[in-house]
Amino acid sequence: MDFVELTTEPIDISSVARRVVPPECGATVTLDGYVRKFTKGRETLHLFYEAYEPMALKEMEKLIEQAKRDFEIANVGIVHRLGKLEIGETSVVISVAAPHRRAAFAACEWLIRELKRTVPIWKKEVYADGEVWIESDPENK
């Protein structure tokens, strides 16, 4: 079963990873993204995530559909957290179950890249002396 969720509660990685497991599968690959303390040497106190919620859910569902066309995978779960997050807390979990682990790795890596590129969610970094809405992911460029 596939699923997408937005939540303001802490994300439990195991529950996401285990919900995508079908009995005929062999491996689940899970990406756990979390709040960094330092970006370019500047200390982040905490983060705040905001989404265009109905569109974000639709875009995540589209990513799952495309991943299932392009990779030999069984199930995908994506959960993104919203609201205020402390340093080290998980912001996003993507779990991909597949009969063979290679496809699970490839699909999970593709999904996080596309999620950061297309899903309407924004993060605000809060510093001691101000805050900034982040507008792109340097790793995707």
Place this chain on the structure above:
Amino acid sequence: MDFVELTTEPIDISSVARRVVPPECGATVTLDGYVRKFTKGRETLHLFYEAYEPMALKEMEKLIEQAKRDFEIANVGIVHRLGKLEIGETSVVISVAAPHRRAAFAACEWLIRELKRTVPIWKKEVYADGEVWIESDPENK
């Protein structure tokens, strides 16, 4: 902090994934391997894993050392379960934390491939009409 463990208890994926997170890191990739119900159409009732325990721990530590030389990663945790496992239960969890997710994906995929090739652990598949010690991983060939 890196760690390797062999355990006869169920493995909690979250606790492995979260133990490798340092504050300056950005992503953790986790491989969750579990017991398949069907191998080549034959139904497995349950599995049994056995290890040459001290050597298995040493070999896993060596893999972590080499992964940390070859990939830009921060921490690695590997936990392998031993004893009797039911279908769908997690047999191995490998979590890799890295400042950038690309290195975490690459290192995690390398670690599971090498673990299956070199770490002295064996699995026995138990069927309705017998049991077989498995002697290789077809995905690694």
Place this chain on the structure above:
Amino acid sequence: MKVRVLFFGATAALVGMRDIETTLDSGASPADILKHFTATHPDLQSHQLLIAVNEEYVSTDSELKEGDEVAIFTAVSGG
């Protein structure tokens, strides 16, 4: 025709609101809405702005219709 305009994150902070209902001439496009808001809030011009209509990405010259929900936001940064 009436459309609803939504802002998020940086664009909501810059225009000082999260949504507004506005009346446009028929045949108007998201580009017309952008022109209006970049005139009233010139700071928007220094951002890469994306447009969604009814929760789908569209180009700025697509044609709007009565009741559309137009979202204006900066490059996404989830994950």
Place this chain on the structure above:
Amino acid sequence: MKVRVLFFGATAALVGMRDIETTLDSGASPADILKHFTATHPDLQSHQLLIAVNEEYVSTDSELKEGDEVAIFTAVSGG
């Protein structure tokens, strides 16, 4: 010299034991131990056997010494 020989998984099932202490001529190698057990348990010959001495992989012609722990096992299948 005395060495201890360990078996795991398939090899333990085939030879019917998990470990044994044995006395070898000095200069003996793991190949000599393999030769003995494949003679007493010909089924071992149909398996790809790996050897570890003191918890490290070695080639079958390495030289053994007093007190070594020699493990004989099939291709690993963990994960």
